[in-house]
Amino acid sequence: MPILFLSDSGLHGDLLFSLVSESLPNSWEKAEFGKQKHCLKTYDAIIVNCFGLNTQSSPGTELQHLRSIDHPRVLLINLPNDMPSHISKPLEERKFVFLCDNRTGQQELLKKLSLGIQNSRQPGDTESRSRLLLTKREQEILAQLTTGEPNSIIASRLHLSEHTVKNHMYNIFRKIGVKNRLQASNWAKLHLEAERI
Secondary structure, three states, rough: OOOEEEEOOOOHHHHHHHHHHHHHOOOEEEOOOOOOOOOOOHOEEEEEEOOOOOOOOOOOOHHHHHHHOOOOOOEOOEEOOOOHHHHHHHHHHHHOOEEEEEOOOHHHHHHHHHHHHHHHOOOOOHHHHHHHOOOOHHHHHHHOOOOOOOOOHHHHOOOOOHHHHHHHHHHHHHHHHOOOOOHHHHHHHHHHOHHHH
């Protein structure tokens, strides 16, 4: 299932969504506050960019939309670093995960987001099943992909034809739900055993 990236409208939200969706090996969709789909349960998780969250005494529109989200896995990023308890307390009670505040750098944000998505999953969910669906040969090819070498080198190392490697890559991308080599490499680094990479 895809992950929903929920943000206010504007350049900051668009740029952050581009960074996250290109860096993390998941299927992503983006929506703006108030325009999110009604069927939130169809998403694996909801990532909320709280950059524009108003922390004043009167709740802003973003906060009202945030409080109306009904989903078991909501991860909050770019929270105001001075969030008062009258705003944070109701969100904590709803088991929302506070990942990072708005002072966090890009690399740290991606790391926390990746771990947050992985840790909030239940055992036996999509990522685990994807890894189990990969054949031993596909896992070998995926491990080789993390080196950044082209298909011709991977084929040579594994004593396969380049066409065979390409076919395996297509099947791997489909099974783990990624669109390109970078996403596949990131997925492998997160989900394959360390000794295989």
